[in-house]
Amino acid sequence: MEKIKNYSDEFKFKLERFMTGCDSLEEAQAWDKEAFGEMDVYYTNELASIAIRLISSDGRFSGGEAQFMEDMFGFENTPAELEDIWENCQDNLETMFDEGSENGFTLMKNINEKLAESYKELVALVCDIVMEADGSVVKAEMAVAEKIKAAVK
Helix, strand or coil: CHHHHHHHHHHHHHHHHHHHHHHHHHHCCCCCHHHHCCHHHHHHHHHHHHHHHHHHCCCCCCHHHHHHHHHHHCCCCCHHHHHHHHHHHHHHHHHCCCCCCCCHHHHHHHHCHHHHHHHHHHHHHHHHHHHHHCCCCCHHHHHHHHHHHHHCC
């Protein structure tokens, strides 16, 4: 549990810094608000989507994973509700990081390389936290995490 807390603390710190950078880019009008909405909402939703995609990969939704979603994103859902979210969004979330797909990293890389690197770190932390959250890591979960991490390189 200590490892998850350390990851979570690091995630929160880096997310706050990342969101400050997003605010600066929005102020400089470097982000297409019309097409993508508010930058902080876009990236928070994408990180939460990554978490849900990874949570689903082992075929179960645990209380620890539901707690992670609440701690990191403020989503108060039971494991059963997370499973419902997954079932409703599965098609979109499964292809989110397919080769050639546009995602938050590719968008950010075109705007600000340094902030894209920060986002890559956040994605890696989300993957690491989710894999630790339920106390076991299965091959399918590791494969999804590797696919996601590879898509943000």
